Amino acid sequence: MLISGLILGLILGFIFQRGRFCVTGAFRDVWISGSTRWLTAFLVAIAIQAVLVNAMIAGGLISPGIPTLALAAVVGGSFLFGLGIVLAGGCATGTYYRSGEGLIGSWIALGFYAFTAAVMKYGFGADFTASQRNETQDATTIHGTLGVSVWVLVLGFVALVGYLLINQARRARTPLATLPPTRTGLAHVLFEKKWTPNFTAVLLGLFAALAYPLSQATGRNAGLGITTPSANIVQFLMTGDGALIDWGVLFVLGLIPGSYIAAKASGEFRLRAPDARTTVRATYGGILMGVGASLAGGCTIGNSLVQTALFSWQGWIALLFTFLGVGAGVKLFISTHRRPGAEAVAISSATV
Structure with missing residues (x-):
């Protein structure tokens, strides 16, 4: 059954690349241009997952673990992660799928992200990470703290997302003209047609x-x-410990080839070497990502997508402080580097 992780990784790598899905762009668009188009799509993904996952829990089909809140670690780690993904030019998913597109700067960020996370979890940073993660509060889920059914939160959140989608539809602009399709049927949808944020979500x-x-x-x-x-x-490459190879490892191993297949088939694969400044930023960004995600107990997927759907305190606090970290990163690394007199320009998540 471990092979199912690899298969799902291939599928999601394909989806991330074709949909240009990256949480960095979703958060960054809000800070730079005020656009919530991709942020709303991200909330759509959380809402769908929340309904399905909590239904499976209620039916006794799954029993996922939910971490007890380590407030300081989650706040500090998520903020550092937010800074890091701005420097790296992409979150965890963005870094993986852009690596599959041939972006060498993402290879650098990904390498430092994985290496630093290993150092913080298994190396000389492990004791510090454990000490911070062990400083917990008596809080696990939001509904548990409030003493209500999780479905109160699920249905309320679904209603909120529905409201955001209705408002988005009212403000929708006329789509730009596109070139005539060169493929038909499923091939056109898979490899040529531009995917919308909500379809991807x-x-x-x-x-x-x-x-x-x-x-x-x-x-x-x-x-x-x-x-x-x-x-x-x-850690496996360092120790050869086969026990480290689980479903999650096979999942992430599928992301890059899945992205490569999508990029190659759609004509978007191209090896691109970064300049010196981008290389330095990717290096520091990857390091901050590894440190931050290890302390926070997850990244924009493990926390901001998965734990939010379970309505854990860790998930929603991580989402908030990652968003704030991205905002700080925009101020420090993007807004302050515009030419004098230049206007802020929205950077689409399609470029992330």
Whole structure:
């Protein structure tokens, strides 16, 4: 059953690349241009996953672990992660799928992200990480703290996302003219047609929910995750410990080839070498990503997508402080480097 992780990784790598899905762009667009188009799509993915996952929990099909809140670690780690993904030019998913497109700067960021996460989880940073993660509060889920059914939060959140989608539809602009299609049928949809944020989000929400039963069938009671599996790959290469190779490792190993298939088939694969400044930023960004995600207990997938759907305190606090970290990164590394008199320009997540 471990092979299901690799298959799902291939599928989601394909989806991430074709949909240009990266949480960095979703958060960054809000800070730079005020656009919530991609942020709304991200919330759509959370909402779909929340309904499906909590239904599976209620039916006794899955029993995912939910971490007890380590407030200081989650706040500080998520903020550092937010800074890091701005420097790296992409979050965990963005770094993986852009690596599959041939972006060498993403290879650099990904390498330092995985290596630093391994250092923080298994190396000389492990004691510090454990000490911070062990400083916990008596809080796990939001609904548990409030003493209400999780479905109160699920249905309320779904209603909020529905409201945002209605408003988005009212403000929708006339689509830009596109070139005539050169392919037909499924090939056109898979490799040529531009995917909308919400279409991508629906696919992500469905497959993120599917990850739970597939993963649990192998004894791993969790959903999608990228940081720990990435660290496990590095640790396996260092130690040869086969116990580190689990469903999550095979999942992340599928992301890059899945992205490569999508990029190659759609004509978007091209090796691109970064300049010196981008290389330095990718290096520091990857390091901050590894440190931040290890302390926070997850990245924009493990926390901001997966734990939010479970309505854990860790997930929603991580989402908030990652968003704030991205905002700080925009101010420090983007806004302050514009030419004098230049206007802020929205940077689409399609370029992330």
